[in-house]
Amino acid sequence: MRLLFSLILTWLGFSTLAKAQDDAQLQIGGATIDVSFDPAPPAALRRLALDWIATAARAVTVYYTRFPVPHVDLAVNFHEGEGVDSGRAFGWKRAHISIAVGQSTTAADFADDWTITHEMVHLAFPSVPESHHWIEEGLATYVEPVARARAGDLTPEKVWGDMFDAMSQGLPKAGDRGLDFTHTWGRTYWGGALFCLLADIEIRKRTGNRLGLEDATRGILKAGGSIEVEWPLERALRIADQTVGVRVLEELYDQMRAAPVSPDLHQLWEDLGVARQAGKVVFDDSAPLAPVRKAITAPAASGSAFRN
Ligand SMILES: [Zn+2]
Numbered sequence: 001m002r003l004l005f006s007l008i009l010t011w012l013g014f015s016t017l018a019k020a021q022d023d024a025q026l027q028i029g030g031a032t033i034d035v036s037f038d039p040a041p042p043a044a045l046r047r048l049a050l051d052w053i054a055t056a057a058r059a060v061t062v063y064y065t066r067f068p069v070p071h072v073d074l075a076v077n078f079h080e081g082e083g084v085d086s087g088r089a090f091g092w093k094r095a096h097i098s099i100a101v102g103q104s105t106t107a108a109d110f111a112d113d114w115t116i117t118h119e120m121v122h123l124a125f126p127s128v129p130e131s132h133h134w135i136e137e138g139l140a141t142y143v144e145p146v147a148r149a150r151a152g153d154l155t156p157e158k159v160w161g162d163m164f165d166a167m168s169q170g171l172p173k174a175g176d177r178g179l180d181f182t183h184t185w186g187r188t189y190w191g192g193a194l195f196c197l198l199a200d201i202e203i204r205k206r207t208g209n210r211l212g213l214e215d216a217t218r219g220i221l222k223a224g225g226s227i228e229v230e231w232p233l234e235r236a237l238r239i240a241d242q243t244v245g246v247r248v249l250e251e252l253y254d255q256m257r258a259a260p261v262s263p264d265l266h267q268l269w270e271d272l273g274v275a276r277q278a279g280k281v282v283f284d285d286s287a288p289l290a291p292v293r294k295a296i297t298a299p300a301a302s303g304s305a306f307r308n
Helices: 002-012 015-020 043-064 107-112 115-122 130-150 156-170 185-206 213-222 233-244 249-256 265-272 290-297
Strands: 022-028 031-038 071-079 084-090 096-102 274-277 280-283
Touching: 022 043, 031 043, 043 071, 043 107, 043 115, 043 130, 043 213, 084 115, 096 115, 115 130, 130 156, 130 185, 130 213, 130 233, 130 290, 156 185, 156 265, 156 274, 156 280, 156 290, 185 213, 185 249, 185 290, 213 233, 233 249, 265 274, 265 290
Parallel strands: 031 071, 071 096
Antiparallel strands: 022 031, 084 096, 274 280
């Protein structure tokens, strides 16, 4: 409806109205991405913004082997200033994302941005009841850098260094309960991300490093579990586990839903062979889980899973 309306406006030559908003369409990973810029940006900023959206969409496509939904409306709202501020993904009626961007945002700012990829990852999981919001944010927080590494947009050093620095924010604090019952920022975003990291590692351990969290989550999408539908969390986890043939997500959820589970992160980084020395990320490839760590962030083979 909106698109048709803007086409008619263009046809009638309403140049004043056309300047207020500017539309573009991208085809990536089997999806149509209808972008609307408000207000219409100068040509250089428009090109940078479209590249930024396309790069994120390709990363998400590499991770899921296709873009999560067949169609998404993406509203970019420009304001004064520099950098990408905030984004939100919605599933009501049909998938849409809105994101706020400063008009002085540079190519380097866009390349650094995680927000747009995070919002696109949200499209790849069903809407679940509010008490499980941690899984929605946890998946988006965990998958975003991993997908960008798969696409060759981030180095493994950057991904693991950031996780090494940030993951402890997801550990339960004194008085915290399980993930379904403590809804602080740290437990929601990083507690959820920690759940995803533990699940990814465990799936790989139990499948001889053949399958990972991406295979499990692709199964959810394949069963129709995108942001456009509302599911009980248990259904999503069951389908994910059935897809990889190991009951990892359901077991982890049983453990972490109500109890404040606090894994030994120091030991986990040591097992994965991730450390910081004088501020620099160093990998130990002789660590027991080094092959798992490498598999998680290895760039996808060229000629990879997606077209266009
Ligand atoms: Zn989010």
